[in-house]
Amino acid sequence: MTHARDPMESHADLIGESPALQAVVRSARLVAATDATVLILGESGTGKELLARLVHHESRRHTGHWVTLNCAAIPVDLVESELFGHRRGAFTGAQAYKRGRVQQAHGGTLFLDEVAELPLAAQGKLLRFMENGECQALGANHVERVDVRILAATHQDLRARVTAGTFRADLFYRLHVIPLELPPLREREGDVALLARRFCRELAARHRVDAPEFTPALLKCLAAYSWPGNVRELRNLVERCVVLLHGQRLAPDDLPEGWLDPLSTPTTSNGWRLPSCGLSLEALEVELIRQALVRSEGNRTRAARLLGLTRDTLLYRMKKHAIA
Numbered sequence: 638m639t640h641a642r643d644p645m646e647s648h649a650d651l652i653g654e655s656p657a658l659q660a661v662v663r664s665a666r667l668v669a670a671t672d673a674t675v676l677i678l679g680e681s682g683t684g685k686e687l688l689a690r691l692v693h694h695e696s697r698r699h700t701g702h703w704v705t706l707n708c709a710a711i712p713v714d715l716v717e718s719e720l721f722g723h724r725r726g727a728f729t730g731a732q733a734y735k736r737g738r739v740q741q742a743h744g745g746t747l748f749l750d751e752v753a754e755l756p757l758a759a760q761g762k763l764l765r766f767m768e769n770g771e772c773q774a775l776g777a778n779h780v781e782r783v784d785v786r787i788l789a790a791t792h793q794d795l796r797a798r799v800t801a802g803t804f805r806a807d808l809f810y811r812l813h814v815i816p817l818e819l820p821p822l823r824e825r826e827g828d829v830a831l832l833a834r835r836f837c838r839e840l841a842a843r844h845r846v847d848a849p850e851f852t853p854a855l856l857k858c859l860a861a862y863s864w865p866g867n868v869r870e871l872r873n874l875v876e877r878c879v880v881l882l883h884g885q886r887l888a889p890d891d892l893p894e895g896w897l898d899p900l901s902t903p904t905t906s907n908g909w910r911l912p913s914c915g916l917s918l919e920a921l922e923v924e925l926i927r928q929a930l931v932r933s934e935g936n937r938t939r940a941a942r943l944l945g946l947t948r949d950t951l952l953y954r955m956k957k958h959a960i961a
Protein backbone atom coordinates (compact mmCIF):
# COMPACT_ATOMS: atom_id res chain seq x y z
CA MET A 638 0.00 0.00 0.00
CA THR A 639 2.86 2.36 0.66
CA HIS A 640 6.11 2.80 -1.21
CA ALA A 641 8.65 5.45 -1.92
CA ARG A 642 9.07 6.36 -5.55
CA ASP A 643 11.12 4.20 -7.85
CA PRO A 644 13.02 6.82 -9.88
CA MET A 645 12.97 4.57 -12.95
CA GLU A 646 9.21 4.25 -12.89
CA SER A 647 7.58 5.74 -15.96
CA HIS A 648 4.32 7.62 -15.81
CA ALA A 649 3.78 7.61 -19.50
CA ASP A 650 1.49 4.69 -18.66
CA LEU A 651 -1.67 6.79 -18.77
CA ILE A 652 -2.20 6.05 -22.44
CA GLY A 653 -4.32 8.21 -24.71
CA GLU A 654 -4.02 11.00 -27.23
CA SER A 655 -7.62 12.14 -27.46
CA PRO A 656 -8.16 15.83 -26.78
CA ALA A 657 -10.67 14.88 -24.05
CA LEU A 658 -8.03 12.93 -22.09
CA GLN A 659 -5.15 15.28 -22.85
CA ALA A 660 -7.08 18.25 -21.44
CA VAL A 661 -7.42 16.47 -18.07
CA VAL A 662 -3.79 15.37 -18.06
CA ARG A 663 -2.73 18.96 -18.72
CA SER A 664 -4.75 20.20 -15.74
CA ALA A 665 -3.37 17.36 -13.59
CA ARG A 666 0.18 18.41 -14.44
CA LEU A 667 -0.61 22.02 -13.55
CA VAL A 668 -2.01 21.16 -10.11
CA ALA A 669 0.70 18.57 -9.45
CA ALA A 670 3.19 21.34 -8.83
CA THR A 671 1.07 22.74 -6.01
CA ASP A 672 -0.16 21.21 -2.77
CA ALA A 673 -3.83 21.62 -3.66
CA THR A 674 -6.36 18.94 -2.78
CA VAL A 675 -7.60 17.22 -5.91
CA LEU A 676 -10.88 15.37 -6.41
CA ILE A 677 -10.81 12.98 -9.35
CA LEU A 678 -14.17 12.15 -10.86
CA GLY A 679 -15.17 9.73 -13.59
CA GLU A 680 -16.88 6.43 -14.21
CA SER A 681 -15.43 3.20 -12.90
CA GLY A 682 -12.39 2.03 -14.86
CA THR A 683 -11.54 5.41 -16.42
CA GLY A 684 -8.09 5.52 -14.79
CA LYS A 685 -8.70 7.67 -11.71
CA GLU A 686 -6.01 5.92 -9.71
CA LEU A 687 -3.49 6.25 -12.57
CA LEU A 688 -4.21 9.98 -12.78
CA ALA A 689 -3.77 10.34 -9.01
CA ARG A 690 -0.40 8.60 -9.27
CA LEU A 691 0.60 10.97 -12.03
CA VAL A 692 -0.20 13.95 -9.77
CA HIS A 693 1.89 12.45 -6.96
CA HIS A 694 4.84 11.55 -9.17
CA GLU A 695 4.97 14.97 -10.75
CA SER A 696 4.70 16.79 -7.43
CA ARG A 697 7.43 17.92 -5.07
CA ARG A 698 6.32 15.02 -2.85
CA HIS A 699 7.37 12.40 -5.42
CA THR A 700 10.20 11.16 -3.20
CA GLY A 701 7.75 10.73 -0.29
CA HIS A 702 5.35 7.90 0.27
CA TRP A 703 2.36 7.14 -1.91
CA VAL A 704 -0.33 5.64 0.31
CA THR A 705 -3.79 4.52 -0.77
CA LEU A 706 -6.98 3.72 1.07
CA ASN A 707 -10.00 2.27 -0.69
CA CYS A 708 -12.80 3.56 1.48
CA ALA A 709 -15.27 1.01 0.08
CA ALA A 710 -13.09 -1.98 0.89
CA ILE A 711 -12.94 -1.62 4.68
CA PRO A 712 -15.63 -2.54 7.21
CA VAL A 713 -17.33 0.66 8.36
CA ASP A 714 -16.21 0.34 11.99
CA LEU A 715 -12.54 -0.04 11.02
CA VAL A 716 -12.27 2.96 8.72
CA GLU A 717 -11.24 5.47 11.37
CA SER A 718 -8.54 3.22 12.73
CA GLU A 719 -7.24 2.53 9.20
CA LEU A 720 -7.10 6.25 8.54
CA PHE A 721 -5.73 7.57 11.81
CA GLY A 722 -4.37 4.48 13.59
CA HIS A 723 -5.12 3.25 17.10
CA ARG A 724 -3.44 2.69 20.41
CA ARG A 725 -3.23 -0.75 21.93
CA GLY A 726 -6.53 -1.51 23.70
CA ALA A 727 -8.41 1.34 21.99
CA PHE A 728 -11.17 -1.14 21.15
CA THR A 729 -11.77 -4.87 21.40
CA GLY A 730 -9.30 -6.53 19.07
CA ALA A 731 -6.80 -3.64 19.06
CA GLN A 732 -3.98 -5.77 20.39
CA ALA A 733 -1.12 -3.60 19.27
CA TYR A 734 -0.40 -0.01 18.31
CA LYS A 735 -1.13 0.62 14.66
CA ARG A 736 -0.20 3.63 12.55
CA GLY A 737 -2.89 5.00 10.30
CA ARG A 738 -2.58 5.62 6.58
CA VAL A 739 -2.47 9.34 7.32
CA GLN A 740 0.65 8.96 9.49
CA GLN A 741 2.19 6.55 6.95
CA ALA A 742 1.80 9.20 4.26
CA HIS A 743 3.68 11.89 6.22
CA GLY A 744 5.72 13.91 3.73
CA GLY A 745 3.90 12.27 0.82
CA THR A 746 0.44 11.78 -0.66
CA LEU A 747 -2.64 9.92 0.57
CA PHE A 748 -5.05 8.74 -2.12
CA LEU A 749 -8.58 8.13 -0.85
CA ASP A 750 -10.31 5.98 -3.44
CA GLU A 751 -14.12 5.67 -3.42
CA VAL A 752 -14.25 8.58 -0.97
CA ALA A 753 -18.06 8.71 -1.21
CA GLU A 754 -18.18 5.54 0.87
CA LEU A 755 -16.45 7.11 3.87
CA PRO A 756 -18.76 6.78 6.90
CA LEU A 757 -20.05 10.07 8.34
CA ALA A 758 -18.01 9.87 11.55
CA ALA A 759 -14.79 9.38 9.60
CA GLN A 760 -15.77 12.24 7.27
CA GLY A 761 -15.83 14.59 10.28
CA LYS A 762 -12.38 13.47 11.39
CA LEU A 763 -10.96 13.74 7.89
CA LEU A 764 -12.31 17.27 7.55
CA ARG A 765 -10.73 18.30 10.85
CA PHE A 766 -7.43 16.80 9.71
CA MET A 767 -7.59 18.60 6.38
CA GLU A 768 -8.32 21.93 8.07
CA ASN A 769 -5.53 21.90 10.64
CA GLY A 770 -3.14 19.04 9.74
CA GLU A 771 -3.69 17.41 13.12
CA CYS A 772 -4.81 13.86 13.71
CA GLN A 773 -5.45 11.70 16.71
CA ALA A 774 -5.13 7.92 16.77
CA LEU A 775 -8.10 6.10 18.36
CA GLY A 776 -7.54 5.88 22.10
CA ALA A 777 -4.63 8.35 22.03
CA ASN A 778 -4.64 11.36 24.30
CA HIS A 779 -2.51 13.57 22.12
CA VAL A 780 -2.72 14.90 18.59
CA GLU A 781 0.02 14.60 15.96
CA ARG A 782 0.86 17.08 13.24
CA VAL A 783 1.18 15.39 9.88
CA ASP A 784 2.11 16.83 6.48
CA VAL A 785 0.07 15.02 3.86
CA ARG A 786 -1.46 15.96 0.55
CA ILE A 787 -4.91 14.45 0.01
CA LEU A 788 -6.06 13.23 -3.38
CA ALA A 789 -9.51 11.65 -3.54
CA ALA A 790 -11.58 9.90 -6.18
CA THR A 791 -15.10 8.71 -6.69
CA HIS A 792 -17.34 7.46 -9.48
CA GLN A 793 -20.38 8.51 -7.47
CA ASP A 794 -22.28 11.77 -7.76
CA LEU A 795 -20.98 13.41 -4.57
CA ARG A 796 -23.41 16.33 -4.79
CA ALA A 797 -26.28 13.84 -4.79
CA ARG A 798 -24.74 12.21 -1.72
CA VAL A 799 -24.65 15.61 -0.02
CA THR A 800 -28.30 16.18 -0.88
CA ALA A 801 -29.16 12.71 0.43
CA GLY A 802 -27.39 13.53 3.67
CA THR A 803 -24.79 10.75 3.43
CA PHE A 804 -21.86 13.05 2.59
CA ARG A 805 -20.97 16.16 4.57
CA ALA A 806 -21.33 19.37 2.57
CA ASP A 807 -18.32 20.95 4.32
CA LEU A 808 -16.08 18.00 3.38
CA PHE A 809 -17.43 18.09 -0.16
CA TYR A 810 -16.35 21.72 -0.54
CA ARG A 811 -12.99 20.99 1.11
CA LEU A 812 -12.31 18.15 -1.36
CA HIS A 813 -13.78 19.88 -4.37
CA VAL A 814 -11.03 22.53 -4.57
CA ILE A 815 -9.66 21.19 -7.85
CA PRO A 816 -12.01 18.70 -9.54
CA LEU A 817 -10.52 16.71 -12.42
CA GLU A 818 -13.05 14.76 -14.45
CA LEU A 819 -11.87 11.83 -16.54
CA PRO A 820 -14.05 11.33 -19.62
CA PRO A 821 -15.57 7.89 -20.23
CA LEU A 822 -13.65 5.83 -22.80
CA ARG A 823 -16.50 6.10 -25.35
CA GLU A 824 -15.84 9.87 -25.47
CA ARG A 825 -12.08 9.58 -26.15
CA GLU A 826 -11.82 9.68 -29.88
CA GLY A 827 -9.13 7.41 -31.27
CA ASP A 828 -8.01 6.07 -27.91
CA VAL A 829 -9.70 2.67 -28.09
CA ALA A 830 -7.51 1.46 -30.97
CA LEU A 831 -4.40 2.97 -29.41
CA LEU A 832 -5.07 1.32 -26.03
CA ALA A 833 -6.03 -2.00 -27.64
CA ARG A 834 -2.72 -2.16 -29.55
CA ARG A 835 -0.62 -1.13 -26.54
CA PHE A 836 -2.35 -3.57 -24.17
CA CYS A 837 -2.03 -6.30 -26.79
CA ARG A 838 1.73 -5.81 -27.10
CA GLU A 839 2.26 -5.55 -23.34
CA LEU A 840 0.08 -8.54 -22.43
CA ALA A 841 1.44 -10.77 -25.19
CA ALA A 842 4.94 -10.12 -23.84
CA ARG A 843 3.79 -10.80 -20.29
CA HIS A 844 2.06 -14.07 -21.24
CA ARG A 845 4.89 -15.00 -23.63
CA VAL A 846 2.64 -15.62 -26.62
CA ASP A 847 2.36 -14.13 -30.10
CA ALA A 848 0.10 -11.11 -30.06
CA PRO A 849 -3.19 -11.50 -31.93
CA GLU A 850 -3.76 -9.03 -34.75
CA PHE A 851 -6.82 -6.79 -34.58
CA THR A 852 -8.24 -6.21 -38.07
CA PRO A 853 -9.40 -2.67 -38.95
CA ALA A 854 -12.99 -4.00 -38.91
CA LEU A 855 -12.60 -5.25 -35.36
CA LEU A 856 -11.00 -1.99 -34.24
CA LYS A 857 -13.94 -0.15 -35.77
CA CYS A 858 -16.34 -2.35 -33.79
CA LEU A 859 -14.39 -1.73 -30.61
CA ALA A 860 -14.45 2.02 -31.24
CA ALA A 861 -18.24 1.92 -31.64
CA TYR A 862 -18.84 -0.05 -28.47
CA SER A 863 -20.03 1.80 -25.35
CA TRP A 864 -17.47 0.44 -22.85
CA PRO A 865 -19.51 0.67 -19.64
CA GLY A 866 -16.48 -0.67 -17.75
CA ASN A 867 -14.18 1.79 -19.57
CA VAL A 868 -10.44 1.11 -19.87
CA ARG A 869 -10.57 -1.75 -17.35
CA GLU A 870 -13.11 -3.57 -19.54
CA LEU A 871 -11.03 -2.98 -22.69
CA ARG A 872 -7.89 -4.26 -20.98
CA ASN A 873 -9.72 -7.39 -19.80
CA LEU A 874 -11.08 -8.04 -23.30
CA VAL A 875 -7.62 -7.67 -24.83
CA GLU A 876 -6.17 -10.01 -22.21
CA ARG A 877 -8.79 -12.63 -23.12
CA CYS A 878 -7.86 -12.26 -26.80
CA VAL A 879 -4.15 -12.53 -26.01
CA VAL A 880 -4.53 -15.63 -23.83
CA LEU A 881 -7.15 -17.53 -25.82
CA LEU A 882 -6.75 -16.30 -29.41
CA HIS A 883 -3.04 -15.48 -29.56
CA GLY A 884 -1.34 -15.35 -32.92
CA GLN A 885 -4.66 -15.07 -34.76
CA ARG A 886 -5.91 -12.35 -37.05
CA LEU A 887 -9.15 -11.24 -35.43
CA ALA A 888 -12.22 -9.94 -37.26
CA PRO A 889 -15.41 -8.95 -35.40
CA ASP A 890 -16.99 -12.39 -35.85
CA ASP A 891 -13.99 -14.09 -34.28
CA LEU A 892 -14.86 -12.77 -30.84
CA PRO A 893 -16.90 -15.41 -29.02
CA GLU A 894 -20.42 -14.41 -28.07
CA GLY A 895 -20.64 -12.53 -24.82
CA TRP A 896 -17.12 -11.08 -24.97
CA LEU A 897 -18.55 -7.85 -26.23
CA ASP A 898 -22.15 -7.00 -25.56
CA PRO A 899 -24.16 -6.27 -28.71
CA LEU A 900 -23.01 -2.98 -30.18
CA SER A 901 -26.50 -1.94 -31.09
CA THR A 902 -27.92 -2.11 -27.58
CA PRO A 903 -28.76 1.38 -26.40
CA THR A 904 -26.77 2.71 -23.49
CA THR A 905 -28.14 5.06 -20.88
CA SER A 906 -26.06 8.06 -19.88
CA ASN A 907 -24.76 6.22 -16.83
CA GLY A 908 -23.71 3.12 -18.71
CA TRP A 909 -26.63 0.70 -18.32
CA ARG A 910 -27.49 -1.19 -21.48
CA LEU A 911 -31.20 -1.66 -21.79
CA PRO A 912 -32.45 -4.73 -23.65
CA SER A 913 -34.55 -3.50 -26.57
CA CYS A 914 -37.93 -5.19 -26.04
CA GLY A 915 -39.79 -8.38 -25.33
CA LEU A 916 -38.28 -9.02 -21.91
CA SER A 917 -40.50 -9.77 -18.95
CA LEU A 918 -40.00 -7.65 -15.86
CA GLU A 919 -38.34 -10.62 -14.21
CA ALA A 920 -35.91 -11.15 -17.09
CA LEU A 921 -35.12 -7.43 -17.05
CA GLU A 922 -34.31 -7.65 -13.36
CA VAL A 923 -32.00 -10.61 -13.97
CA GLU A 924 -30.28 -8.70 -16.77
CA LEU A 925 -29.73 -5.59 -14.64
CA ILE A 926 -28.37 -7.66 -11.75
CA ARG A 927 -26.04 -9.41 -14.17
CA GLN A 928 -24.79 -6.06 -15.55
CA ALA A 929 -24.29 -4.67 -12.05
CA LEU A 930 -22.22 -7.71 -11.09
CA VAL A 931 -20.10 -7.32 -14.22
CA ARG A 932 -19.61 -3.60 -13.56
CA SER A 933 -18.66 -4.24 -9.94
CA GLU A 934 -16.40 -7.15 -10.94
CA GLY A 935 -18.44 -9.52 -8.79
CA ASN A 936 -18.38 -7.27 -5.71
CA ARG A 937 -21.91 -7.66 -4.35
CA THR A 938 -21.81 -4.63 -2.08
CA ARG A 939 -20.88 -2.40 -5.01
CA ALA A 940 -23.37 -4.14 -7.30
CA ALA A 941 -26.13 -3.48 -4.76
CA ARG A 942 -25.08 0.15 -4.59
CA LEU A 943 -25.21 0.48 -8.38
CA LEU A 944 -28.75 -0.89 -8.33
CA GLY A 945 -29.84 1.25 -5.41
CA LEU A 946 -30.56 -1.84 -3.32
CA THR A 947 -29.27 -2.96 0.04
CA ARG A 948 -26.79 -5.83 -0.10
CA ASP A 949 -29.34 -8.11 1.60
CA THR A 950 -32.00 -7.31 -0.98
CA LEU A 951 -29.55 -8.02 -3.79
CA LEU A 952 -28.54 -11.36 -2.22
CA TYR A 953 -32.22 -12.27 -1.80
CA ARG A 954 -32.95 -11.45 -5.44
CA MET A 955 -29.87 -13.30 -6.68
CA LYS A 956 -31.00 -16.35 -4.75
CA LYS A 957 -34.54 -16.02 -6.07
CA HIS A 958 -33.30 -15.93 -9.67
CA ALA A 959 -30.57 -18.51 -9.01
CA ILE A 960 -27.81 -16.11 -10.06
CA ALA A 961 -24.50 -17.48 -8.83
Ligand SMILES: Nc1ncnc2c1ncn2[C@@H]1O[C@H](COP(=O)(O)OP(=O)(O)OP(=O)(O)O)[C@@H](O)[C@H]1O
Nearest residue numbers: 650651652653681682683684685686687792868869
Ligand atom coordinates in the same frame (compact mmCIF):
# COMPACT_ATOMS: atom_id res chain seq x y z
N1 LIG B 1 -5.38 5.77 -19.93
C1 LIG B 1 -4.99 4.58 -19.50
N2 LIG B 1 -3.90 4.00 -20.01
C2 LIG B 1 -3.49 2.78 -19.63
N3 LIG B 1 -4.13 2.03 -18.71
C3 LIG B 1 -5.23 2.53 -18.17
C4 LIG B 1 -5.71 3.84 -18.52
N4 LIG B 1 -6.82 4.09 -17.80
C5 LIG B 1 -7.03 3.00 -17.02
N5 LIG B 1 -6.10 2.07 -17.25
C6 LIG B 1 -6.03 0.72 -16.63
O1 LIG B 1 -7.38 0.33 -16.39
C7 LIG B 1 -7.53 -0.26 -15.11
C8 LIG B 1 -8.46 0.59 -14.24
O2 LIG B 1 -7.83 1.83 -13.94
P1 LIG B 1 -8.00 2.56 -12.53
O3 LIG B 1 -8.00 1.55 -11.41
O4 LIG B 1 -7.04 3.69 -12.46
O5 LIG B 1 -9.50 3.09 -12.73
P2 LIG B 1 -10.45 3.79 -11.69
O6 LIG B 1 -11.13 4.87 -12.45
O7 LIG B 1 -9.67 4.17 -10.46
O8 LIG B 1 -11.50 2.63 -11.36
P3 LIG B 1 -12.48 2.46 -10.09
O9 LIG B 1 -13.44 3.63 -10.09
O10 LIG B 1 -13.19 1.17 -10.37
O11 LIG B 1 -11.60 2.43 -8.86
C9 LIG B 1 -6.13 -0.37 -14.54
O12 LIG B 1 -5.61 -1.64 -14.93
C10 LIG B 1 -5.38 0.74 -15.24
O13 LIG B 1 -4.01 0.46 -15.31
